[in-house]
Amino acid sequence: xxxxxxxAVDAFINVRFAPExxxxxxxxxxxxxxxxxxxxxxxxxxKLLQMLARLTGVxxxxxxxxxxxxxxxxxxxxxxxxxxxxxxxxxxxxxxxxRQNIANAGLSDRVTVRTxxxxxxxxxxxxxxxxxxxxxxxxxxKPLYLQYVQFCLSLAxxxxxxVADNVVREGKILETDAPDExxxxxxxxxxxxxxxxxxxxxxxQTVGTKGxxxxxxxxxx
Ligand code: SAH
Ligand code: DHB
Ligand code: MG
Numbered sequence: 001x002x003x004x005x006x007x008a009v010d011a012f013i014n015v016r017f018a019p020e021x022x023x024x025x026x027x028x029x030x031x032x033x034x035x036x037x038x039x040x041x042x043x044x045x046x047k048l049l050q051m052l053a054r055l056t057g058v059x060x061x062x063x064x065x066x067x068x069x070x071x072x073x074x075x076x077x078x079x080x081x082x083x084x085x086x087x088x089x090x091x092x093x094x095x096x097x098x099r100q101n102i103a104n105a106g107l108s109d110r111v112t113v114r115t116x117x118x119x120x121x122x123x124x125x126x127x128x129x130x131x132x133x134x135x136x137x138x139x140x141x142k143p144l145y146l147q148y149v150q151f152c153l154s155l156a157x158x159x160x161x162x163v164a165d166n167v168v169r170e171g172k173i174l175e176t177d178a179p180d181e182x183x184x185x186x187x188x189x190x191x192x193x194x195x196x197x198x199x200x201x202x203x204x205q206t207v208g209t210k211g212x213x214x215x216x217x218x219x220x221x
Contacts (some may be wrong), residue, residue, distance in 0.1 A: 064138045
């Protein structure tokens with residue numbers, strides 16, 4: 001089975017290059033204990049996000065979709081001492097789990113979890129003249145992905161990297177009569193990115209413990 005091979009290779013990479021430290025292990029356990037859905041990024045994906053953030057020389061990171069703070073902990077690893085990560089989460093219980101995990105990782109001074117509907121918060125940030133972010137990770141509800149990217153472009157500067165998770169969905173994005181609203185949401189985003197000026201985009205397919213999926217890498221020109 002190809003899938004078993006993908007998982008075995010992911011485990012091989014994980015052991016050598018993306019082992020979880022105590023904070024990440026505890027975060028994963030706390031998410032299981034609180035019965036959060038098992039949809040956090042994998043450790044190899046977390047390491048990738050951290051490296052991409054480092055490459056953009058981040059001081060300010062925005063995340064849309066916190067869950068239990070697992071990807072936020074990886075991303076915060078790219079921040080300098082005075083850097084900031086703002087993560088948006090609609091579910092107050094998930095946000096509390098995340099805040100615990102972030103405190104346990106010693107990151108409470110750098111990471112803020114804000115509860116509410118992301119679109120509402122993004123509009124507030126834009127209206128308040130929030131400084132632009134250097135790196136943005138979009139990982140919340142897929143039907144709103146296009147709106148998230150469009151709002152995020154108002155919170156970015158030339159050189160900002162926007163990463164959108166789960167944009168391949170086991171190849172379902174190729175289906176013309178989209179099987180569900182998540183696929184439709186991702187298709188709308190990819191159609192927009194393919195035709196819009198002002199960004200440079202590619203999609204990285206991913207396989208491994210999270211199955212066949214992918215991340216859109218969107219560089220603001
Ligand atoms: N980035 C996390 C996983 C996020 S899962 C990680 O890899 O560790 C997606 C999260 O988005 C869920 O916690 C869900 O509650 C949240 N979410 C869904 N709709 C949202 C919305 N409209 N606004 C903000 N968060 C939302
Ligand atoms: C789902 C969401 C995610 O962010 C993910 O990485 C995997 C699955 C979901 O909503 O099913
Ligand atoms: Mg995801």
